[in-house]
Amino acid sequence: MTPITADERGLLAAAQAGDERAFRSLVEPYRRALDVHAYRMLGSIHDAEDVVQETLLRAWSSLERFERRASVKTWLYRIATNACIDELERRPRRPEPSVDPYPDDRVPDADPAAHYAQREGMEIAFLTAIQRLPARQRAVLILRDVLGWTGAEVADLLDSTGTAVNSALQRARATIEAEERAVAPGATQRELLRRYVDLWESADIDGLVELLREDAVLTMPPEPSVHGSSAIRAFFAGVHPGGAPSETWANGRPAVILRGHRLLVLDVEGDRIAAIHAYRDPAVLAAFGV
Template sequence: MSVRGHDMDQRFLLACAQAGDERAFRRLVEPYRHALEVHCYRMLGSAHDAEDLAQETLLRAWRALERFEPRAQFQTWLYRIATNACLDELERQPRRPEPVDPFPDRPSDQTASPTYDPAARYAIREGMELALLRAIQELPGRQRAVLIFRDVLGWTAPEVAEVLESTVASVNSALQRARATIDQHLPETTRPAADPDERELLSRYVAAFEHADMDGLVALLREDAILRMPPQPSLAGGLRIAHFFLETVARGDLTRIRHRPTWANGRPAVTIEVRAQDDTWIPHGISVLEIEEGQIAGIDAFLDPTLLPRFGVPAGR
């Protein structure tokens, strides 16, 4: 469909939806649903909360639809509602003690502004990086929104000012303060371009557990690798990490751990299931791998079985 045809179709759906047609409204908002969920995830750092807030956004949009002016940008209007919903949530729970949890990759995560600003500091893919998202959680709500719009999505300052119903000067000031805070909390090293061998390394990681290949697992891990398991303390050292998996998680048998390869937050990842005594597989969590120079430099383990359905694995036994 041409751009003109798409605009005409959207105007028709909008008119029907404003007349009370719920089916037209669902068709109208469906192209934006996932992008709104990703936006809420970046704002809140929680995949569970993001899903709820995306639903809340669409509910608020439906209730306010009759007041929407057709000459305005529908996407901008939806992002304003989503951002306000997130800001309301942050006011209710300003400090989030829980860690950022993983989010499955989809091509539509890379939703930039049609007028993408080259001054944006992070590529869209980097905008899903766990390290950046953790740093974003240190910001006050409106600074989070400004940084995400400006430095991740690449929106211009006037676009952001429109969403936040603010001024360009206020947006620029908030961005300057947000960048200073991010620079304090973000690691100096940034993610390199995607390694074409990442998929192969991911397969070898899965196979090491399938074949109880302890030596192969140790070889995949850098000597200074870090295993992060919030809220538990981190574990340093490739050999220590391998023995932790073998002795603590697998109870002496690596084949008791089953991994399924996937991708999360722009990185290779695995779902985790542990075999019970009755040979059923119990969902355990998600591990996101950090790969540098052909080895695993870090593992972010999220021991929460309720995360698995997002990655295609049932949460129950």
């Protein structure tokens, strides 16, 4: 990591003298990246927001102990990662991990040294697999393979050794590589998204159902899932499509925003929709501007 910059030294000095505005200017350039890092670690937009707030509070309270040989980015990632690990260790173990959708346009560009490309580092299948890892393995995999940090940098951040970091990385990779990986968004997904939005706006239930695989599923946690295109047709008839939906992308998948209602994330297989995942959590909707 690069050392602290000249501009940051000035802001740091002012912040250490008690200037809260200087502190906000010091940390703001890293805020979005910290949000995404915490989201990857926790799988929850709401929990990630809480952890980033906790990170900034910890940073402010420990500002006088900041060592200028390190970069501000490294320092903040250290605090955020440890805050995520603390949160994970407090949580009860979840038998079936779940991951909130995340807006594609809020994800910073991937580091060229990263093992996974930006798209791969945000796929739902990948992030769900990460949620099955122990907290420290999770941190090592994200820092090394998604963010492109070196083994020495990760060992320093986690107060660990290079040997321990490499061992954790190998175990984490073995778990991830056993999972199915989603395909990249292509022309078919984009066309299906446009057609879905148009058909919903015109309340064309028959057209919407034609986009589905026969064995498609509609998930609406915590409500029961709806299985099969015929059952989904009946559900659509009850919710009365229409209005002005809008297109977006979540974790590399096509998605639809139903204003004031829900976010729908579409799983596309071939030229049909295999699953529709509906979300109405206010934190998730807010992330997409609803």
